[in-house]
Amino acid sequence: MRPNDRKYSTSHEWAKKDGDTIVVGITDFAIEELSSGNTSDLVYCDLPDLGRILEVGETFGEIESVKAVADLNAPIGGEVVEVNSSLEEHLEKMAEDPWGAGWLVRIKPSGSEYDELMDAEAYEKHIAAPH
Amino acid sequence: MTRAQHPWRLITTLGAPPNFNMALDEALLEIGGAPTLRLYTWQPDTLSLGYFQKYAEVPGVAQASHVVRRITGGGAIHHAGELTFSLTTDLSDPIYQGAVPRSYERVHFAVIQALGQVGVRAKLRLDDSLASDQAATGMCFHHSTPLDIAWMGRKGMGSAQRRRGGRVLHHGSIKLATTPIEGAIATTSECGPCTEPADLIPHLCLAFEQELGMRLERGVPSPAERELASRLEPRYSDPEFLRRR
Structure with a gap:
């Protein structure tokens, strides 16, 4: 079971409450799909500027593995208040610690979309189904 | 591999302008219409940069x-x-289920079957080293990974994907001949009679039908796809986009 201290989107981002902000990353499932377990397959990640206002579902960044470019979608709406700039030099963190050091952005939410995301159990069912 | 066959639209545009080629592929990705196989060539010859590549x-x-x-x-x-091809479909398509590398294996297996029909004994590179690998050119054909297709010890096909909104765009470039920019890479023309796109197209279509479960039906872009493509065309050679990195 994946961590139940956070919620999940259908496009494989996770969102975790931290005070009045929400930390966002992508799940181990998404990383595995892109890299097939080879951490060096992730080659680039483009993240948004600080202060950018995101709508729920909006593309806020892009990640490139050796063989595919994929969009990163905002699981909630709000303002980007922090970006994990350490990924620029250490992209392997996303694969090695997707739930912690591999976080992407911190968002100050503008609405209540967090409550509508899937919990860990629902996400497990989502990825188990054909997609 | 035997699969249940599903209808795929086949759009062939030989000698098309480069911005149109790229814009139509993006429109097919965005609009989300029928699964589509495009077969195309470029006029004039064009160098395409990868999305994240640095221009310099x-x-x-x-x-x-x-x-x-x-x-x-x-x-x-x-x-x-x-001969360039693009596949655009939903990520729920059986070809694209599972990890990204698995989808390359499926598509590349079909391409290898097609190449075999024109006398090219192609295979996945796997752990081999290739004579076409070179440093510091930024060229796709000078860098190889285990799932790349090679023959005669050199890389002969390039491929890449974009995944967006539950859809995928998969590009493939099969080399019939080389150019001074790409130099000593593998080409079909050095192995036999496949010197023109038309020599390979029927074999590629048949292999995709047999190996990927496609039932190809000739078609054209919808009005909505054409309209979006025409709006997207200028961006592909816009200096700001070209030099975004």
């Missing part, structure tokens, strides 16, 4: 007639003497 790190841009930046990843390709 691809010296070949100075030698090509035209330059665009793709929305798919990977290295730069000089589109001359090649």
